[in-house]
Amino acid sequence: MKNNKLKVNKLFLVILTLVLYFLISYFLNLTPSSSAQASPQFLVSWQAQNYVPSWYQGKILAVNGTPVSISFELVDGGKIADLSKTIIRWYVNDDLVRNENNGLGIKNLKINIPDSNGGQTNIRIAVVGYRGGDLIDKILEIPVVGPEAIINAPYPNKAIKIGLSNFGVNPFFFNISDIDNLLVNWSVNGQAPANSNNPYLLSLNIGSDTPQNTQINISVSVKNILKSLEFASQSIQLQVK
DSSP: OHHHHHHHHHHHHHHHHHHHHHHHHHHHHHSOOTTOOOOOEEEEEEEEOSBOOTTOOSOOOBOTTOEEEEEEEEEETTEEOOOTTSEEEEEETTEEEEOGGGOSOOOEEEEEOOSOTTSEEEEEEEEESGGGSOOEEEEEEEEBOOOEEEEEOOSGGGEEOSEEEEEEEEEESBSOSSGGGEEEEEEETTBOOOOOSSTTEEEEEEOTTSOTTOEEEEEEEEEETTOTTOEEEEEEEEEEO
């Protein structure tokens, strides 16, 4: 009987030893080595310089020809790396545009977006021989959109009443510095409305003899007078209630 207990105890010790071994091995594999070093990380930002309304707080998007400023920092070990003596090469759509011939440690670039609306411009930043190692790089994709013209129609379900209704238009992402360089044209059911002192506002007067549920189409076009191919438009359908 005593021999059986000894055998059971020995078997238990063997099993416990194996379990502890596998647990220790498992957690050792999960724990990163203290000698391991995280790869440097790029922090890249870009800013498009075109027209948006003053109240707009979103990301300003680029259209064809928009000036865009790009900059970056390299974070290594939780600190900003000193790249002042490092070769940095900038590529735009695979074309080399700045390199060590322009100086060392160049961490910013300004370009005019070369791509068409609906495409994207690729920016590649290559840091050569950092810490005596190989090249490390980062590719930034800048989406290219088209200009926009958004009608402000503050009427629920696009329903308007007899009498006066007012509408506005807000242009976005035009390559202008002065809003006077935009030409605005309104249309109501295909007809030009009476001229207004403010081309960005439309006052629509619905006569009392207009039948209920009458459909009225309002459209607006906005064009950059400095660039004939830069324009935007929008249409909305209204209903008299």
